[in-house]
Amino acid sequence: MRTNLITLFLFCLTIFTVNSQTTFSSKVLDAKTNQPIPYANIQFNSNTGVISNDNGEYSITITRSITSSDSLxxxxxxxxxxxxxxxxxTNEITYLKPQVVDLDEVLLTNKNxxxxxxxxxxxxxxxxxxxxxxxxxKLFFRESNYSTIDKSEVIINKSTIPEINQGLIDSLLNDVPKNNGNHTELLGELYGKFAPQSQQKMNILKACQLQDEASEVNLENYEKRFNDIFKKYVKRDSYFKIKSGWFSTKEEIDSSLYGDEQPNKKEQEMTEELMAEKRKKDSLRKAGFLNYRKQxxxxxxxxxxxxxxxxLNFIHKSKRYDxxxxxxxxxxxxxxYVITFEPKRSEDFKGTMYVNAEDFAIVRVDYENVNPLRNFRLLGISMQQYLKQGTIIFHKNGNDRYSIKYMDERFGQRVGIKRPIKVIEKNKNVRGRRQQNMVKGDIDFIVSTIEKTELIxxxxxALTEVDFNDFKEKPNVLPEYLKQYDPEFWKGYNIIEPNQAIKEFKALEID
Incomplete structure (x- = not known):
């Protein structure tokens, strides 16, 4: 009799539950238009939820047995x-119906x-x-960088090294991939004040980088390849000097190459600002994975x-917007309230904000720039920040105030270099004039980059200052480097469903 009861209990348990960890995946579409719905909130309970990606896709893992009363x-x-x-x-598509607002409720809540x-x-x-x-x-962060070489020309005008000729340069340029993407994903816990510039600490639970260094679309990659060529042909005890303002080791502008064309004070300040910004970003990267990512x-x-x-100061400068x-x-x-904004004259952004009618907090904003955010051109070097658009969604947190629940931003930049290049070989043991060989030409490059960041x-x-001070970081945590997308890496974790570009990532095999 006892055995029969146990058997009956186990039979009932299998009817009303499934295994202790289950992943549910689907897609959210508009029932009227059949279009994907991005940023839909998929919630299991107060502690378990995800956001649908740009294509309406989501995947959520439940880490306990499912009962007949459980729902998403x-x-x-x-x-x-x-x-x-x-x-x-089942993995069938979920259709959401557009919501009709009751006008009587609007009139009751609006207060005109x-x-x-x-x-x-x-x-x-x-x-x-x-x-x-x-x-x-507790958060998940993803950063994707996409680069494209729109133009790459190097014209050799003079070369005293026969092996370094136009054919070699053209072959080199053709060998470097014109498109590249890399991705960083991180699941962790961030400790600290929300206030700007406040100290933060982070506990990285899991992280990976999908990166193909051999095919990165950047000028440093070209620099390495040019360096390898020149080192092959210089004489013993020789060295070479590159004058162009192109390579990372010679970022300062050698104005002596341009005769009487000298930058004015304002142009010099702009140049210094641009270079300082790049150096700051490079130094942050070198400070370590944890420090750079938490900042x-x-x-x-x-x-x-x-x-x-x-x-994005459309509220503080509201008089400049409609x-x-x-x-x-x-x-x-x-x-x-659904409120649109656009610039009256020269401001940079337009968009839509959603304002809670009860406390007048902006709980969501969708924005995009209408003008380039930055244009820079000096002595053949140009830079244009042409894109900044995104969505920010807020929620009430454990401190009973609003903070970011989800953020998706795209930032686009285009860098161009059109100027002469001169490579001079010198030998330190030659008396008098040390110059041995010279390669002279012109370069014309345009590189476009898109940086997409997502944060959920x-x-x-809520945290006390004592709790913050007591928490100790593990400073040397590094991500796992992957040569191709691995769907098993995040199995059992709730993250933002990756897009198709991430799923198709695979590093090139270089001989």
């Missing part, structure tokens, strides 16, 4: 919330605030709505409209 709750701004039972879950009154309440709320205190944030993530947490110094209440909607049970915060807990 899928919600998104402007759509009806839906619930999916998990016990008989003008756009000027709403903007003033948003500004007043900056002091109380957004968190600057200590908190522990970058903390910068993202503050890279938005709350800061008066930020580029605003219009376009609609009303629901977002995670919040009633929100799964959980935010």
């Amino acid at each position: 709750v899928i919600s998104c701004l402007g759509y009806e919330k839906t619930s999916l039972p998990l016990l008989n879950f 605030y003008s756009i000027e009154e709403i903007l003033e309440k948003i500004k007043v709320g900056f002091e109380t709505n957004y968190d600057e205190d200590y908190a522990k944030r 970058m993530i903390h910068r993202l947490e503050n890279d938005h409209f709350v800061s008066e110094e930020d580029e 605003f219009e209440i376009k609609d009303y909607a629901f977002m995670d049970d919040m009633f929100v 915060v799964f959980e935010t807990k």
Whole structure:
């Protein structure tokens, strides 16, 4: 009899549960248009949830047995919330219906605030709505860099080394890939204040880098290949000097190459600023994986409209923008104003913000630039920051204030170099004139890069200063380097579903 009871219990358990760790994957589409819905919120409970990617795809792992009462709750701004039972879950597409707002509810909630009154309440709320205190944030971060060589020409005008000729240079240029992508993914816990410039500590739980150094599209890659060629042909005790302002070792501009064409004071300051910015970024990278990534993530947490110094300053400089209440909607049970903004004259951004009608916090903003953010041209070197667009979504955290839940940003830059290049071989043991050989020509390069960053915060807990000080970092944590995308690497972890470019990543095999 006892055996029969145990058998019956186990039979019932198999009916109402599945194994203790299950991954559910699907795609979210608009029921009316059949288009993917990005940034949909897929929630299992208060501690387990993910965001759909650009293509509406998601994958969520539940680390306990599933019961007959368990469901996924899928919600998104402007759509009806839906619930999916998990016990008989299939990978079928999930369709969300556009949500119709009840006009009576609008009139009851709206209170007929003008756009000027709403903007003033948003500004007043900056002091109380957004968190600057200590908190522990469990998060997933992904950075993808895509580079393309739009133009690459080197014309040899003179060479006293027969082996270094136009044919060799053309062959070298053809060998270097014109397109490249690399990706960094990190799951970790960030400790510290939300306030800008505050010290942060990080516990990296797991990290990887998909990187193909041999095919990186950058000028340093070309520099290495040119160096290898010149070293092959210089004489013993010789060295060579490159004058172009191109290579990373000679970033300063040798103005003697340009006769009377001298940069003015303002151009010199712009050049110094550009180089200082690059050196700062390089030094941060060299400081170590953990230090660089935690500083970058903390910068993202503050890279938005709350800061008066930020580029996305449409609230602080509201007089320079036109605003219009376009609609009303629901977002995670919040009633929100849908307000568009665009520049009156020369400001840089346009977009849409979603404002909680209860506390006047901006809970989401979609933005894109309408003008290049930066244009730089000096003595054949040009740089244009032509793209900055993204979405920022906020949520109420463990401190009962708003902080970033999800952020997706794309930043585009185009760098061009069109100027003469001179390579001079000198020998330190030759008396008098040390010059031995010379290669002279012109270079014309244009390289475009897109940097895409994604950040999702799964959980935010209040933290005391004592807790922060007591936490000890492991400073030498390094990512695992992968030569191709491995779907098993993040198995069992909740992350943002990778896009097709990441799934297809594979490093080139170099002989």
